[in-house]
Amino acid sequence: MTSRNLLVELLVEELPPKSLKQLGNSFAELLAAGLKVQGLVTEETHVTPYASPRRLAVHMTHVAAQAADQAVAQKLMPVAVGLDTQGQATPPLLKKLESLGADASVVPQLKRVMEDKTETLFLDRTVKGALLTDGLQKALQEAIHQLPIPKVMTYQLADGWQSVNFVRPAHALVALHGAEIVPVNILGLQAGRETQGHRFEAKINPIVLHNADSYVQQLATEGAVIASFSERRAEIVRQLTAAAVQENLVAIDDDALLDEVTALVEHPNVLVGKFAPEFLQVPQECLILTMKANQKYFPLLDVHEKLANKFLLVSNIRPTDPAQVIAGNERVVRSRLADAKFFFDQDRKKTLASRVPELNKVIYHNKLGTQGLRMHFVRAIARMIGQQLGDNVLADQAYEAATLAKADLLTDMVGEFPELQGIMGRYYAQYEGLDDDIAFAIEDHYKPRFAGDELPRNPVGICVALADKLETLVDMFGIGEIPTGDKDPFALRRHALGVIRILIEKSLPLELDALIGEVADVIDNQDIKNQWADDWVDNRRKSGEKTEFVDAAHRRIPKESREQLLTFIYERLAGSLREQSYTAHEVDAVLSLNPQNLSDIPKRLAAVRAFSALPEAASLAAANKRVGNILKKTEDSINTEVNTGLLQESAEQALYQALTDLSSKTNEAFSAGNYTTSLQMLAALKSPVDIFFDHVMVNVEDDSLRNNRLALLAQLHKLMNQVADLSKLAA
Structure with missing residues (x-):
C-alpha cells in the first residue's frame, strides 16, 4: 500500500491560551489513535503536534493510503x-x-x-482495509468530539442555516497526504491546501501548501509563524534570557505564564519596558502578580531576587522601531501599578486588629457560620498547641497571630488579588510594628499551599498553620463534608497532607488521635461559642441585620466524624509514603499499628527496611503472621502472664527464655527511639520460634497448657510488633 506523510490543520479564531497546549496535544493524539485503530498508521509512525493561537495541526509519517486487508x-x-x-x-x-x-x-x-x-x-x-479518506473522516470526527474543550461555542455557518459547536469558530481545513488533498470535511469545512499566516506580518496570504512536509517551513518563511508550540516556547525562553542578561537581571521563572504567553503569540519578539522606581515601595509580590496576571509580563529580578523597575514583554509583532510598542505597554502597566499602590496605601490606614470584627461579615460556610466564629476556634486551638510545644509565651504569640491571620481578607489588595492572602497580612503586620514572629506566622499559616511547598518558618507559624488546617478538617468532617472520588471542594486532602508534613518534617511530639480530640473539644466548647454569639447578635441587632448564623454556635462534633477523620489522614499518609521510596509492604507494616506520633514514622520505616534485609526476616515475618492468626482464632481473652511451671516442652522453655533475655533490651531500645536496633535484635528469635512450631502443639485439649502457650505467643507477638506489624512483610 502507498505510504506518505499526512498533515491535518484546523484554522480557527484565537483559541483560549490556557488550554492551547493541551488542545494541541490532544488533537494530535486523538487523530493518530483514530487512524491506528483502522490500521492506517503503524508503530513506526511519528506524530508531531502543532498549536498556535489560530491553529491546531498534526503531522504524521508513514500513513497508508489504504490499510492492509485483515483476516477476521x-x-x-x-x-x-x-x-x-x-x-x-x-x-x-x-x-x-x-x-x-x-x-x-x-x-x-x-x-x-x-x-x-x-x-x-x-x-x-x-x-478490505479502510481507505484513508474514510478513515481520516471517521478519526477527525471522533477527535473533534473528544477534544477536552473547556467551554464550547455555538456559531452559524456561512449558509446562514446550520450551526456547529466548537471551541472557537473554524475557518479552514487542510488535509494533505503527501501532495494530495484528502477530501474530508468537518465543522462545515471542506479540506484543501490553503492556510493563513500571521495576521499582520505574513508575506503571503493565503499560503498554498505544497505538501504535508512543507508545512512548518512555509508557515515560517511565508507566514511569519512558528507552528510548533514547543519550538515557539523555546524561542521565547531564548529571547527572555538574552534580554535579561543584557540588563544584568534575571527574568522571573513561571512555567504557567510561559505556556500562556506561548499560546498568545505566533511570532514572538521580546522587548524591555520599565516603570517608575517609586512603585517599588509597594510589596514586590503585588507588583509581580499585577504584571503577570493582568499584563502577561515577565518581571525582572536582581541578583538578590529583589524586583527591578524593568520588565520583559513578549510582542506578537516585530516593528522596525519598537519604541511605540514599548511606550504603550509602559502606559498600561503604569496604571496597573498605580492601582496596586493605591490599594496598598488605603489598606494601611486601618490596622489588622481593627478589621477583625468585620470577619463576622465574611461567610465561611452556611452550616459553620462566619470567619469571625472560626477565628475564635482557630486562636484557641493555636494557643493549645503552643502550650504543648512550648510555653505561655509561644501560646500567647500563637493566639495573637491566629486572631489576625484572616484580617487581610478584608483588605482591598487581597480583594483584588486573592492569591496574596497571608502575604499582605505579613506586610501590614510589619508596617504596624508587630513582632516578626507574628508577622511571618500570618503569612505562613496557609503553608504548605501545594505539594512541595515550604513549611512555616517559625514555631508561631507552625502552631497557627496546624490550628487552621485541623479546625477546617474537624469542622468539615463534623458536618459530613467528606471528599468523595475526585470531588474535594474544600481541599481537605491538601489540608490533611499539610498536617502530616508539618508533624513529620518538624518532628513535633504531638499524638494525632489526641490532637484531633482536643481540636474537637475546642469547637464544642460552649464558652467560646457563647462569647462569639453574644458579640454577633449584639452587633447585628444594632445594625438591624439578621442573626441567622447563631445556630452555628450550637453544633457539636459527632464522635464518629473524629474516627472518620483519623482514618482519612492515615489514608492520605499511606498514599504519600507510597509515592516516596517506600514499598507498600513497608508502609502497611508501620501504619497497621496506627502510630500516633507521626514524627516517628520515618524512623519506623527505616527500621523495617533494615529488618527486611536480614536473612532471618522472611522466616520471622511468616511466624509472626502465624502467631497472629492463632491468637485471632482464640475466643477467650488471653492472659499474657506465663506460668513457667506449665512449660513442659524444651522448645517452649527455650522460647520463653529467649523472650525473657531479649524483652528488656528491645524495650529499652524501643523506648529510646532506636527502632532499627530494636527490630534487629529480633533476629535471635528465629531459631527458638522455628523449633517451637516444629515441636509444640498450641491448641491442646488441656485448658491450662493451651492458655499458657497462648500467653507465651501473646508475649512473642507483642515483642515483635512494637515498631511495626511484621506479618505485613510476609509473602
Whole structure:
C-alpha cells in the first residue's frame, strides 16, 4: 500500500491560551489513535503536534493510503439457531451470510467454537482495509468530539442555516497526504491546501501548501509563524534570557505564564519596558502578580531576587522601531501599578486588629457560620498547641497571630488579588510594628499551599498553620463534608497532607488521635461559642441585620466524624509514603499499628527496611503472621502472664527464655527511639520460634497448657510488633 506523510490543520479564531497546549496535544493524539485503530498508521509512525493561537495541526509519517486487508473470524450465531437437525443452514443464517456477501456454499467451512457453554458459528473472511479518506473522516470526527474543550461555542455557518459547536469558530481545513488533498470535511469545512499566516506580518496570504512536509517551513518563511508550540516556547525562553542578561537581571521563572504567553503569540519578539522606581515601595509580590496576571509580563529580578523597575514583554509583532510598542505597554502597566499602590496605601490606614470584627461579615460556610466564629476556634486551638510545644509565651504569640491571620481578607489588595492572602497580612503586620514572629506566622499559616511547598518558618507559624488546617478538617468532617472520588471542594486532602508534613518534617511530639480530640473539644466548647454569639447578635441587632448564623454556635462534633477523620489522614499518609521510596509492604507494616506520633514514622520505616534485609526476616515475618492468626482464632481473652511451671516442652522453655533475655533490651531500645536496633535484635528469635512450631502443639485439649502457650505467643507477638506489624512483610 502507498505510504506518505499526512498533515491535518484546523484554522480557527484565537483559541483560549490556557488550554492551547493541551488542545494541541490532544488533537494530535486523538487523530493518530483514530487512524491506528483502522490500521492506517503503524508503530513506526511519528506524530508531531502543532498549536498556535489560530491553529491546531498534526503531522504524521508513514500513513497508508489504504490499510492492509485483515483476516477476521466473524461471529454469526449459536449453532442451534443457524443449523437445523440435518446440519442445513436455517433462514436466519442465510440472511446473515447474505448481509456479509456470502451464501450457503460457505456453510461447510463455518467453524464451531464453544463460547460460555454455547457452541457458536464463525465465518473466516477477509475484510478490505479502510481507505484513508474514510478513515481520516471517521478519526477527525471522533477527535473533534473528544477534544477536552473547556467551554464550547455555538456559531452559524456561512449558509446562514446550520450551526456547529466548537471551541472557537473554524475557518479552514487542510488535509494533505503527501501532495494530495484528502477530501474530508468537518465543522462545515471542506479540506484543501490553503492556510493563513500571521495576521499582520505574513508575506503571503493565503499560503498554498505544497505538501504535508512543507508545512512548518512555509508557515515560517511565508507566514511569519512558528507552528510548533514547543519550538515557539523555546524561542521565547531564548529571547527572555538574552534580554535579561543584557540588563544584568534575571527574568522571573513561571512555567504557567510561559505556556500562556506561548499560546498568545505566533511570532514572538521580546522587548524591555520599565516603570517608575517609586512603585517599588509597594510589596514586590503585588507588583509581580499585577504584571503577570493582568499584563502577561515577565518581571525582572536582581541578583538578590529583589524586583527591578524593568520588565520583559513578549510582542506578537516585530516593528522596525519598537519604541511605540514599548511606550504603550509602559502606559498600561503604569496604571496597573498605580492601582496596586493605591490599594496598598488605603489598606494601611486601618490596622489588622481593627478589621477583625468585620470577619463576622465574611461567610465561611452556611452550616459553620462566619470567619469571625472560626477565628475564635482557630486562636484557641493555636494557643493549645503552643502550650504543648512550648510555653505561655509561644501560646500567647500563637493566639495573637491566629486572631489576625484572616484580617487581610478584608483588605482591598487581597480583594483584588486573592492569591496574596497571608502575604499582605505579613506586610501590614510589619508596617504596624508587630513582632516578626507574628508577622511571618500570618503569612505562613496557609503553608504548605501545594505539594512541595515550604513549611512555616517559625514555631508561631507552625502552631497557627496546624490550628487552621485541623479546625477546617474537624469542622468539615463534623458536618459530613467528606471528599468523595475526585470531588474535594474544600481541599481537605491538601489540608490533611499539610498536617502530616508539618508533624513529620518538624518532628513535633504531638499524638494525632489526641490532637484531633482536643481540636474537637475546642469547637464544642460552649464558652467560646457563647462569647462569639453574644458579640454577633449584639452587633447585628444594632445594625438591624439578621442573626441567622447563631445556630452555628450550637453544633457539636459527632464522635464518629473524629474516627472518620483519623482514618482519612492515615489514608492520605499511606498514599504519600507510597509515592516516596517506600514499598507498600513497608508502609502497611508501620501504619497497621496506627502510630500516633507521626514524627516517628520515618524512623519506623527505616527500621523495617533494615529488618527486611536480614536473612532471618522472611522466616520471622511468616511466624509472626502465624502467631497472629492463632491468637485471632482464640475466643477467650488471653492472659499474657506465663506460668513457667506449665512449660513442659524444651522448645517452649527455650522460647520463653529467649523472650525473657531479649524483652528488656528491645524495650529499652524501643523506648529510646532506636527502632532499627530494636527490630534487629529480633533476629535471635528465629531459631527458638522455628523449633517451637516444629515441636509444640498450641491448641491442646488441656485448658491450662493451651492458655499458657497462648500467653507465651501473646508475649512473642507483642515483642515483635512494637515498631511495626511484621506479618505485613510476609509473602
